[in-house]
Amino acid sequence: MANKLNLDKLDYQIIHEMMENAETSYADLGKKLFVSGGTIHVRIKKLQEMGVVKGSRLNVDLKMLGYDVIAFIGIYLEKSSLYDNVARELAKIPEIVRMNYTTGNYSILAEIICKDINHLRNVLHDQLQKIKGIERTETFISLDESLNRNVQVSANGEN
Amino acid sequence: MANKLNLDKLDYQIIHEMMENAETSYADLGKKLFVSGGTIHVRIKKLQEMGVVKGSRLNVDLKMLGYDVIAFIGIYLEKSSLYDNVARELAKIPEIVRMNYTTGNYSILAEIICKDINHLRNVLHDQLQKIKGIERTETFISLDESLNRNVQVSANGEN
């Protein structure tokens, strides 16, 4: 996509600051970036209207909530034309949080978050295996998530 | 982890509501869940103090910002004992946003977000290849991200 949004350095700085911590007040962020709170407000509103900023998500400790298992599932399809259909069925499973149609080994690389290994096994066996069009799957269970962050948008826009 | 946090149904409901959209006001959320805004406030504060709620992140359209390429990298290590060291080096690359130590084929499954294919190639060639301990890598480029959401925390707590 052509990056012709005409964002300036301030826009990038705001995005950069709020991507990891969306709680900072406009006044404080303004102080940090040497503009008024009103300006921050105008910019964020502009970014929302443009669709660059789509909202914000609560960041929770899933382990504390009892979700102990993150796993990745490489999915082989019988025919790649079945992708849309399989994707639609996968999306119905609430434990599946992410799906990418990829080059390479697998047709689909999905991510799933479960309470425990039993829960994972149940979803794989009772739901995933029943979807038509999936040839086979490979599951990678995460033993340690050592990094999970947002991409660091560089604060040096073109303007 | 033993899920002995003594969260009740209301706590789970609040988490559930705010995980996809952290913008709802306490007053509105209270109306929806049939309690006062003050109660929502007390609960969220409690959840923050417990460490269940860790903050919130701005949700941006990376494609609009010129980040067109999401890829996953399966990494084979020469020896699994090199994990800590490799993980530390990988974390220094800002384009790497996620890293999991996994069972199965690869030792590490990483995610990388780049502006374009050239950018990806440069990071793989100039930075990843130079890390000691990596035997080889397999790259899966995402052609389509059909799903990216938070896990739906079930709002039926134990209490």
Place this chain on the structure above:
DNA sequence: ATTGAAAGAGTCTCAGT
């Protein structure tokens, strides 16, 4: 486009239940 101030809305605290 940015500012600063005023109006409006939301958060936070607390006494009462």
Place this chain on the structure above:
DNA sequence: ACTGAGACTCTTTCAAT
């Protein structure tokens, strides 16, 4: 533990620059 009201802070608007 929840409520409602008051104090406070933040967002939002707007006239002036």
